[in-house]
Amino acid sequence: xxxxxxxxxxxxxxxxxxxVLLEYTDSFLLPRMSDIIEKKLENAIxxxxxxxxxxxxxxxxxLAAMKYDLxxxxxxxxxxxTSDIFKRLNKRYExxxxxxxxxxxxxxxxxxxxxxxxxxxxxxxxxxxxA
Numbered sequence: 646x647x648x649x650x651x652x653x654x655x656x657x658x659x660x661x662x663x664x665v666l667l668e669y670t671d672s673f674l675l676p677r678m679s680d681i682i683e684k685k686l687e688n689a690i691x692x693x694x695x696x697x698x699x700x701x702x703x704x705x706x707x708l709a710a711m712k713y714d715l716x717x718x719x720x721x722x723x724x725x726x727t728s729d730i731f732k733r734l735n736k737r738y739e740x741x742x743x744x745x746x747x748x749x750x751x752x753x754x755x756x757x758x759x760x761x762x763x764x765x766x767x768x769x770x771x772x773x774x775x776a
Contacts, residue, residue, distance in 0.1 A: 749774040 753771050756762055762770075 746774070 753774050756767050
């Protein structure tokens with residue numbers, strides 16, 4: 646059935662007043678528009694929440710990767726510095742040990758040249774030094 650046929654012709658030909666229009670707007674149009682806007686906002690907000698959750702997950706992944714890279718970098722630097730420190734200490738120790746050995750040998754030679762101490766004592770000292 647046609648809508649015009651349902652509504653009486655008399656009703657269709659009625660004059661619409663400003664009061665009727667305002668009442669119709671207040672009772673029907675504004676609440677419907679409010680509902681439509683509310684639904685649109687809810688959809689937009691839920692979409693934003695989903696996007697933010699995805700962004701948060703991506704941010705956490707990126708942050709974890711940066712933390713790992715930084716930790717790896719610091720570990721390598723620390724290992725290199727520790728290695729350098731031990732190399733330097735070994736060089737110093739070797740140099741000290743070498744000079745100490747030379748000093749001991751020189752002392753034993755001087756004792757032999759100056760005929761200081763008994764031959765047994767000089768032999769004992771030479772044995773300790775490894776000469």
